[in-house]
Amino acid sequence: MKVVCSKSNLISGLQIVSKAVPSKTTMSILECILVDATEGVIKFIANDMELGIQTIVEGNIEERGYIAIDAKIFVDIVRKLPDNAVTIESDSSNKVIISCEKAKFNLIGRKGDDFTYLPSIEKVDGVSVSQFTLRNIIQQTIFSISENDANKMMAGELFEVDGDILKLVSLDGHRISIRKVKLSEEYSYKKVIVPGKALSEISKILGDSTEKIVHIYFTDKHILFEFDNTVVVSRLIEGEYFSIDQMLSSDYETKMSINRKELLDCIDRATLLVKEGDKKPVIISITDTNMELKIKSTIGSMDEVIDIDKQGKDLMIGFNPKFLIDALRAIEDEVVDIYLVNPKAPCFIRDKESTYTYLVLPVNFTTVD
Amino acid sequence: MKVVCSKSNLISGLQIVSKAVPSKTTMSILECILVDATEGVIKFIANDMELGIQTIVEGNIEERGYIAIDAKIFVDIVRKLPDNAVTIESDSSNKVIISCEKAKFNLIGRKGDDFTYLPSIEKVDGVSVSQFTLRNIIQQTIFSISENDANKMMAGELFEVDGDILKLVSLDGHRISIRKVKLSEEYSYKKVIVPGKALSEISKILGDSTEKIVHIYFTDKHILFEFDNTVVVSRLIEGEYFSIDQMLSSDYETKMSINRKELLDCIDRATLLVKEGDKKPVIISITDTNMELKIKSTIGSMDEVIDIDKQGKDLMIGFNPKFLIDALRAIEDEVVDIYLVNPKAPCFIRDKESTYTYLVLPVNFTTVD
Numbered sequence: 001m002k003v004v005c006s007k008s009n010l011i012s013g014l015q016i017v018s019k020a021v022p023s024k025t026t027m028s029i030l031e032c033i034l035v036d037a038t039e040g041v042i043k044f045i046a047n048d049m050e051l052g053i054q055t056i057v058e059g060n061i062e063e064r065g066y067i068a069i070d071a072k073i074f075v076d077i078v079r080k081l082p083d084n085a086v087t088i089e090s091d092s093s094n095k096v097i098i099s100c101e102k103a104k105f106n107l108i109g110r111k112g113d114d115f116t117y118l119p120s121i122e123k124v125d126g127v128s129v130s131q132f133t134l135r136n137i138i139q140q141t142i143f144s145i146s147e148n149d150a151n152k153m154m155a156g157e158l159f160e161v162d163g164d165i166l167k168l169v170s171l172d173g174h175r176i177s178i179r180k181v182k183l184s185e186e187y188s189y190k191k192v193i194v195p196g197k198a199l200s201e202i203s204k205i206l207g208d209s210t211e212k213i214v215h216i217y218f219t220d221k222h223i224l225f226e227f228d229n230t231v232v233v234s235r236l237i238e239g240e241y242f243s244i245d246q247m248l249s250s251d252y253e254t255k256m257s258i259n260r261k262e263l264l265d266c267i268d269r270a271t272l273l274v275k276e277g278d279k280k281p282v283i284i285s286i287t288d289t290n291m292e293l294k295i296k297s298t299i300g301s302m303d304e305v306i307d308i309d310k311q312g313k314d315l316m317i318g319f320n321p322k323f324l325i326d327a328l329r330a331i332e333d334e335v336v337d338i339y340l341v342n343p344k345a346p347c348f349i350r351d352k353e354s355t356y357t358y359l360v361l362p363v364n365f366t367t368v369d
Numbered sequence: 370m371k372v373v374c375s376k377s378n379l380i381s382g383l384q385i386v387s388k389a390v391p392s393k394t395t396m397s398i399l400e401c402i403l404v405d406a407t408e409g410v411i412k413f414i415a416n417d418m419e420l421g422i423q424t425i426v427e428g429n430i431e432e433r434g435y436i437a438i439d440a441k442i443f444v445d446i447v448r449k450l451p452d453n454a455v456t457i458e459s460d461s462s463n464k465v466i467i468s469c470e471k472a473k474f475n476l477i478g479r480k481g482d483d484f485t486y487l488p489s490i491e492k493v494d495g496v497s498v499s500q501f502t503l504r505n506i507i508q509q510t511i512f513s514i515s516e517n518d519a520n521k522m523m524a525g526e527l528f529e530v531d532g533d534i535l536k537l538v539s540l541d542g543h544r545i546s547i548r549k550v551k552l553s554e555e556y557s558y559k560k561v562i563v564p565g566k567a568l569s570e571i572s573k574i575l576g577d578s579t580e581k582i583v584h585i586y587f588t589d590k591h592i593l594f595e596f597d598n599t600v601v602v603s604r605l606i607e608g609e610y611f612s613i614d615q616m617l618s619s620d621y622e623t624k625m626s627i628n629r630k631e632l633l634d635c636i637d638r639a640t641l642l643v644k645e646g647d648k649k650p651v652i653i654s655i656t657d658t659n660m661e662l663k664i665k666s667t668i669g670s671m672d673e674v675i676d677i678d679k680q681g682k683d684l685m686i687g688f689n690p691k692f693l694i695d696a697l698r699a700i701e702d703e704v705v706d707i708y709l710v711n712p713k714a715p716c717f718i719r720d721k722e723s724t725y726t727y728l729v730l731p732v733n734f735t736t737v738d
Contacts, residue, residue, distance in 0.1 A: 073642075073669070076641040077641060080637060080641055102673050102674045102675070103638055103671065103673040105669060105671045106669050107668070107669035265451070268449060269446070269449040269472055272446060273442075299476070300475050301475045302474045303473055304472040304473065305471045306471070
């Protein structure tokens, strides 16, 4: 095989497929990127058997062939080459030469045959959404998955298409994050659980264009995302997702409207009194015109008052500050509405149209003086 | 005590004195910053008993007094406050209140009496140099001190003033870095060994102004740097520094002039084949019109050719790539002259005026095919 690509095209392609290279594995072939120039285009593929990414890199094929190259070394070498045309050659004994200007690297590659290609998925009955929108709703929900939980469902997100609504849901036992977006057309009903790792990596590759479209296809076992010159395939998590509808309620006893940034900055300040691993709650006292936030730890105490618009009863309630921070960071609105019932019931941060709903469970607290 | 300062003034002051707060210590008072408003100005002081820094922070004193506050918490709190006037209050029971707008932090401080002030040093017979120059020559030599060596002298730099020349020297047993700058006037002879840690921290505080001056004063035990509103005092390392003159030689068998950036990039590329802890040398073959650089490791091999101007004999010699990289990065010249004798003798990278001299010892190597 012999291909020639510009350094910048190589870097872009490598950065995309590297997202599917596992950082730790006992199967060294999974640590490789396959360069496949057998079919008239140069494809880079990485596949950790859960998540697979393939992208097309522009360049010239001088001799067809394919070779697997250790991803880390491949990326390191290309990154440090001069900004010029890079030649990648391999021979029948899997020797690889990467050269650029007067620099020449010799490596030992792996036979392309050892590499596992992406599963073949029929592209029918797909769903389309802009790159910008998909990236946003992933980033606005991904933080409340739970990686290390015994319940494997919590490591993924519910990905549901109902008519012209795409809904993403994640939950970790302490909170639920829900985002809904309207699609440009109606689709048949779909409901799958996508591993958080796959969504997280896709969100890093997706651009911020509202014009460029991601096409999404589904099978029983896999989900496929196609955009630009890239295809991402992830295994699905099998099983039935949690029935979240019964956890959601629109009843409330107290509603406060508050400046999001003021509240976020205030909670953020409070957390610096909390050492890692310490579970000190912030305690919020809601009265008619303002809320007072207090925290007390071994380091010291803090209190701060923020003006609010309030309906309903006065209330004192405690929260894990991190959960409030995550939710407030995922919202763009200047003012947020927070709905509460009592010190033991979940609070809801949601907008009127329910494009976002963040449920956060409160924590017990002993009153701070 | 009660003082009011702008957040930005506080941040600047805290960043400066924090450099003298030890990251690990068994004496908790050393982890504090003293706020001293007893004498009409607001002084911040930190002192780890080797290195002490004092700076004046602009602000209003509403009640004189002094209090020591845990540095980490102090910095964290101020950094997260709104960008507005910050009030710092303490009472006779060492309670500290830091407040800004509606946010109020309560902490327990430490009695100012427990704190050790900077040693008093008479400001006579000082040396003056611009902040820019001092910062540069520190950064251009500091990398070749040796922190963990049994020889405590190697953890410091020789700081010598001879007439109107200021010379800094560092060495670690494998290399020597020497920088000389001309001062604007002649001074009496001075020769001290300054701990590398002190120089490193000072170089981070110094600005890049060629107009602003640093005044330097010496005693038998201490060196004092005074600039802007800041005073830095460091203990000196006692003892006689190495006689480096006998290690320096102007004889050579081979001289090559080479583009610094090309050589640096080439060695930098080569090092990616070297895993950490592995001691693979780069091997340089110098012939009449070019030099070839080779490296071979378990990962693969690389070779690259660079055009040079050469005088004298052909030569093949091996180096630890890191040592060449450090020296080449500390030089600004577009073309550098490298002087060599044989594969066992040190090489010298130096300019004609000897404003810089970097000596690097070669390493043994077995020829790469």
